[in-house]
Amino acid sequence: MAKLSGTVQMKQVGESNNIALFILDRPEKSNAYHNAMLHQFAEHLAAAVTNPSIRAGVVTGAGEKVFCSGADISSLANKSYNDGLNLLSRQLFDNWANTPWPTVAAIQGPAIAGGLELALACDFRICSASSWFSLPEIDLGLIPAAGGIRRLTKIVNEARAKAMILFGQKVDSATALEWGLVSQISDHVLEDAIHLAEAAARRNPLAIRLAKMALQSVNTSLGDASIEAVSQALLYQSQTQAE
Numbered sequence: 001m002a003k004l005s006g007t008v009q010m011k012q013v014g015e016s017n018n019i020a021l022f023i024l025d026r027p028e029k030s031n032a033y034h035n036a037m038l039h040q041f042a043e044h045l046a047a048a049v050t051n052p053s054i055r056a057g058v059v060t061g062a063g064e065k066v067f068c069s070g071a072d073i074s075s076l077a078n079k080s081y082n083d084g085l086n087l088l089s090r091q092l093f094d095n096w097a098n099t100p101w102p103t104v105a106a107i108q109g110p111a112i113a114g115g116l117e118l119a120l121a122c123d124f125r126i127c128s129a130s131s132w133f134s135l136p137e138i139d140l141g142l143i144p145a146a147g148g149i150r151r152l153t154k155i156v157n158e159a160r161a162k163a164m165i166l167f168g169q170k171v172d173s174a175t176a177l178e179w180g181l182v183s184q185i186s187d188h189v190l191e192d193a194i195h196l197a198e199a200a201a202r203r204n205p206l207a208i209r210l211a212k213m214a215l216q217s218v219n220t221s222l223g224d225a226s227i228e229a230v231s232q233a234l235l236y237q238s239q240t241q242a243e
Helices: 035-049 081-085 088-097 114-120 148-156 158-165 173-179 189-201 205-217 223-242
Strands: 007-013 019-025 056-061 103-107 124-127 132-134
Touching: 007 035, 019 035, 019 189, 035 088, 056 114, 056 189, 081 223, 088 114, 103 114, 103 189, 114 132, 114 148, 124 189, 132 173, 148 158
Parallel strands: 019 056, 056 103, 103 124
Antiparallel strands: 007 019
16 A cells, blocks of 8 residues: 655744644645644644643644644544544644643644644634634434544534534634634734744743643543544444445
8 A cells, every 4th residue: 555645744933943743744635634734733742741831732734725624534444343432633633732831823824624623622713804614424324423523522512513514504714703713813924823833932931731631621521532432433334334
């Protein structure tokens, strides 16, 4: 089998070089990720979390046309029950959400499926006017199992989450801003995201970490991730049996 294209890069940016910039670099495939890219992301994230100079994180997609279109469709073939229980993207996005420092999604163009789930795991989302948002997993016989259901419901409310997940509603940038799905629309998405991360990085790091922990503890349900895992595992299993 030919090796799939695409990497995840991490570089330190900002005036004080203390912002970890993660780049999904597969623009020819709308920055769709596969397992090797998720593993790369996880390795870079582990290094960043243990690096005392890092004070904030930004994630973006290469090419400026698409933030991320989610998992590569070809990588979804022949997934097993255990793959659903131990979904790599769920583990990674949960780890990203739990970083000790603030994170910003710099969304240029659409954020679809797992791409939106990654953005939802960020503390702040900035998008371009051309951005739009969608969770089409049900069309593939799956669900948004990498945190999309958990996080979207808390961010935009249950009715709006149902419109996107159950009824397939696509949300444009203006609606996303109105709903609180994003906090800012910008003509200079990445530049503004880095400036915002720099502002957070100048604040007291211990207070930031404790405040983030306190914010995450609000309305936390420990069962949500388990429901995601079992549901996706059963759906993977049903697709395997149908073949």
